[in-house]
Amino acid sequence: MTWAKSTGMRGQAAVEVLAYAAFFLLVFVTSVAIFLQLQEQELSRAENAFAQEVAYGFADHIETAFVAGKGFSQTVTLPSNIHGKPYIITVSKAERADLKETGFVYVDWQGPSRINSFSAPTITSSYDLLVDPSGFISNPNANSILINASKGLRVKIENTGSSIKFSKG
Secondary structure (H helix, E strand, O other), X not given: OHHHHHHXXXXXXXXXXXXXXXXXXXXXXXXXXXXXXXXXXXHHHHHHHHHHHHHHHHHHXXXXXXXXXXXXXXXXXXXXXEOOXXXXXXXXXOOOOXXXXXXXXXXXXXXXXXXXXXXXXXXXXXXEEOOOOOOOEEEEEOOEEEEEHHHOOEEEEEEOOOOEEEEEO
């Protein structure tokens, strides 16, 4: 009878140890899952904040060239990526010439599941570009300029008096 009691007690202790281990494993796995989700959200927030900085910074450079007047020229260094992801900048102008602050600088990059975008308002003007066969700067339509920031790091922005001109810096 003593042997049967001690075997039953050992079996119960083993089951209790396994139950405690399973409980703590469940708590650990849940904590890790929550941590990973928070980390993903923080990375997304950081990407958006960096894209906002790039968009507003580039919009400020365009406004500086516009306000400075004819003959002004500056070379802008762009970050090559947004947290390791390539991006493009699109500078658009208003459809109506009488609107002065309805142009936009769009920054688009590939997010985890879709294309993410951020825009910043800028002064509108006529936009021109110097021919760039590398595809770094292109003109997809009459109202916008496309800059593939992953292909180069410097953009020259000039005020010609009649337009803002973009070229590879």
